[in-house]
Amino acid sequence: MSVANRLYEELHQPEYTGENRCTPCTVTNLLITAVVTAGLAVVQPIAAAAFALLGVAAIALRGYLVPGTPTLTKRYFPPWLLSLFGKEPAGVTDAPAYEGDVDPETYLLENDIITETHSGEDLELVDGFWATWSAAIEDAKNNTEREVGELLELDDPKVNPGGEIEPAEAGGCTVYDGDVRVANWPSEAALIADLGAIDALATHGVDVDAMDRADAGQLLAGLRVFAEQCPDCGGGMALGEDTVESCCSVAEVFTYDCEDCGTRVMEIQAA
Numbered sequence: 001m002s003v004a005n006r007l008y009e010e011l012h013q014p015e016y017t018g019e020n021r022c023t024p025c026t027v028t029n030l031l032i033t034a035v036v037t038a039g040l041a042v043v044q045p046i047a048a049a050a051f052a053l054l055g056v057a058a059i060a061l062r063g064y065l066v067p068g069t070p071t072l073t074k075r076y077f078p079p080w081l082l083s084l085f086g087k088e089p090a091g092v093t094d095a096p097a098y099e100g101d102v103d104p105e106t107y108l109l110e111n112d113i114i115t116e117t118h119s120g121e122d123l124e125l126v127d128g129f130w131a132t133w134s135a136a137i138e139d140a141k142n143n144t145e146r147e148v149g150e151l152l153e154l155d156d157p158k159v160n161p162g163g164e165i166e167p168a169e170a171g172g173c174t175v176y177d178g179d180v181r182v183a184n185w186p187s188e189a190a191l192i193a194d195l196g197a198i199d200a201l202a203t204h205g206v207d208v209d210a211m212d213r214a215d216a217g218q219l220l221a222g223l224r225v226f227a228e229q230c231p232d233c234g235g236g237m238a239l240g241e242d243t244v245e246s247c248c249s250v251a252e253v254f255t256y257d258c259e260d261c262g263t264r265v266m267e268i269q270a271a
């Protein structure tokens with residue numbers, strides 16, 4: 001094996017390139033390379049050229065330039081950013097693709113629901129919000145059908161009623177009005193997180209009921225990745241990636257799962 005080949009083997013990271021290449025990561029890294037190159041060019045044209053070459057080579061071989069960008073943060077790869085790449089949250093409801101104008105990150109920041117972390121690299125709930133939200137989640141656990149019935153204005157709300165009618169996907173949560181399927185959540189935990197969030201947001205001056213249905217859905221799904229504990233078991237939550245297979249397709253998804261019980265609170269298509 002030649003030196004060049006060995007170097008290629010050494011540096012090449014198939015998990016982030018080829019089929020596995022993440023478009024948002026690649027675009028973000030190319031943009032970062034361009035900005036740094038432009039900055040360097042002003043003071044050090046030769047260093048700038050070298051940096052541009054190395055940067056593009058690293059992105060081509062390794063899939064990224066900035067170490068850690070494949071590590072997901074709520075700041076850089078939340079649904080509202082992915083939507084810029086034409087991606088829509090999957091598995092939230094069967095509602096048509098979101099075309100509203102609420103940008104959850106901006107909206108939640110402006111309404112003091114989330115804030116930057118100390119490092120400025122990520123986002124988190126403001127102090128006290130999780131306490132209010134988690135208490136509301138406990139309430140929603142005991143009144144799930146009544147609360148979702150009020151939210152969706154259903155006459156005969158049923159959550160995963162079983163029997164003849166099965167949830168759309170394993171682990172998913174399907175809400176019926178009588179025997180008519182009306183909405184899906186990735187899990188019952190996601191549903192109770194949303195029901196609790198509506199009450200918690202109300203105490204912080206955000207009236208979800210008054211919002212357009214699609215806007216409300218986008219806002220609640222965006223907020224869900226800030227849940228600090230599993231709505232089901234109280235376990236720790238983590239962002240991750242997964243491959244989801246359905247009858248006719250395989251999709252890469254970004255996920256927000258409980259590290260203890262595995263409940264999926266959020267899932268969004270990555271490619």
Ligand SMILES: [Zn+2]
Nearest residue numbers: 230233258261
């Ligand atoms: Zn859990």
